[in-house]
Amino acid sequence: MKIGNIDLGERPVTLAPMEDVTDASFRILCREAGAAMVTTEFVSSDGLVRDVSKTIAKMHTLEEEAPVAVQIYGSIPEAMVDAAKMADQAAELAGGHGADIVDINFGCPVSKIAGRGAGSGMMREPDKMVAITKAIVEAVGKPVTVKTRLGWDDNSKIIVELAERLQDAGISALTIHGRTRCQMYKGEADWTLIGAVKDNPRMHIPIIGNGDINSAQKAKGAFDRWGVDGIMVGRASFGHPWIFTEIRHLLDTGEELPPMSVADRVALAKRHFQLSLDLKGPITGVYEMRRHLSCYFKGLRDFKETRIKLVTSKDPAEIFATLDYVAARWGEEAPAVEGAYGL
Ligand SMILES: Cc1cc2nc3c(=O)[nH]c(=O)nc-3n(C[C@H](O)[C@H](O)[C@H](O)COP(=O)(O)O)c2cc1C
Numbered sequence: 001m002k003i004g005n006i007d008l009g010e011r012p013v014t015l016a017p018m019e020d021v022t023d024a025s026f027r028i029l030c031r032e033a034g035a036a037m038v039t040t041e042f043v044s045s046d047g048l049v050r051d052v053s054k055t056i057a058k059m060h061t062l063e064e065e066a067p068v069a070v071q072i073y074g075s076i077p078e079a080m081v082d083a084a085k086m087a088d089q090a091a092e093l094a095g096g097h098g099a100d101i102v103d104i105n106f107g108c109p110v111s112k113i114a115g116r117g118a119g120s121g122m123m124r125e126p127d128k129m130v131a132i133t134k135a136i137v138e139a140v141g142k143p144v145t146v147k148t149r150l151g152w153d154d155n156s157k158i159i160v161e162l163a164e165r166l167q168d169a170g171i172s173a174l175t176i177h178g179r180t181r182c183q184m185y186k187g188e189a190d191w192t193l194i195g196a197v198k199d200n201p202r203m204h205i206p207i208i209g210n211g212d213i214n215s216a217q218k219a220k221g222a223f224d225r226w227g228v229d230g231i232m233v234g235r236a237s238f239g240h241p242w243i244f245t246e247i248r249h250l251l252d253t254g255e256e257l258p259p260m261s262v263a264d265r266v267a268l269a270k271r272h273f274q275l276s277l278d279l280k281g282p283i284t285g286v287y288e289m290r291r292h293l294s295c296y297f298k299g300l301r302d303f304k305e306t307r308i309k310l311v312t313s314k315d316p317a318e319i320f321a322t323l324d325y326v327a328a329r330w331g332e333e334a335p336a337v338e339g340a341y342g343l
Helices: 024-033 044-050 053-059 077-088 090-094 117-125 124-141 159-168 190-198 216-226 243-253 262-296 304-312 317-332
Strands: 014-015 068-073 103-104 144-151 173-180 207-210 232-233
Touching: 014 024, 014 207, 014 216, 014 243, 024 262, 044 053, 044 068, 044 077, 053 090, 068 077, 077 103, 077 124, 077 216, 103 117, 103 124, 103 207, 117 144, 117 173, 117 207, 124 159, 144 190, 144 243, 159 190, 159 216, 159 304, 173 190, 190 216, 216 232, 262 304, 304 317
Parallel strands: 014 232, 068 103, 103 144, 144 173, 173 207, 207 232
Antiparallel strands: none
16 A cells, blocks of 8 residues: 555554554554554644644654654644644654655544544535645645544535545545544444445545554454555554454464563553653653553553553663563453443
8 A cells, every 4th residue: 555655564553643542662562563554642723833842742753653644733824734744844844754644633523623523523524624635736746645433423524525536635634433423432433434435436545444443453453344545543552452463463474473471561551661761762762651651561460560660660770670560460360351441
């Protein structure tokens, strides 16, 4: 599958953008685990054009992440175009590798965003959505992609027609989360309309399906049943970034990997933690790693005390020592990963 000239290989599995989760350390880890592409957390177009340094810093990516998309959101057409140009120039503005792709978020359901007409709020104004997309494609040198949902609610599942219009506006790939805005994250993702977009003979850009993929079997099933070009995995990667290795292995060999041992999970957690420290420093690096660390070892018996230590310690050396202790005590175990975050 190709996005512009960027070749993601056969049946690629990408990491979904997730605010407060998919920072550079997690993105690198997922790339190393087999994710074909990653996307930054969404970046506010208003923040970019107002030159807010924290917003600009969100566009900082590293060479090891490539290919990486920088995702922007907003509702004001001029600000979106200016922000897209800034994302296009992310390497110059924020340092690092910058963007290989500029992705537009037309899917976020959160009230403070969708309620103001940004994210999935744009699904109520498809003409505006298409016009913004076209203006961005014309303004930006890199491939432009869109991530969106099925529609606003059950009565307005407009994705099949919208996909054609977005394609005509010039985007290079489309990611569809199989829910409406009103579903937020509730209920099950409905892949039927993702399949209908893929089946539309007028469509020729790659279609990436998204929603509820939480196992290698489910990923393979989605490729086989719906014929999508790629799959995007979000929540199931949280605390379980090796899901990309598991999916890749099944897709490439037809065989399922056994659950990863705790010793190997510790090795991954240490790598993740070190990246977090290197990129964010000892204070933020520790703080932001806590939410991940508490999820890496779900399902271990008698783990409560150790878990509390992992998520309360402020001292990196002590956290590394606790991780060594986890490997020594539970290293041989390999509990199945169940009940991914929010799934
Ligand atoms: C905590 C969290 C943050 C998210 N942030 C973003 C975001 O910044 N941009 C975006 O396009 N989608 C965002 N999403 C949506 C995911 O990218 C994805 O579409 C959704 O979780 C469905 O996929 P999944 O079932 O594999 O998790 C977020 C989801 C979660 C749970």
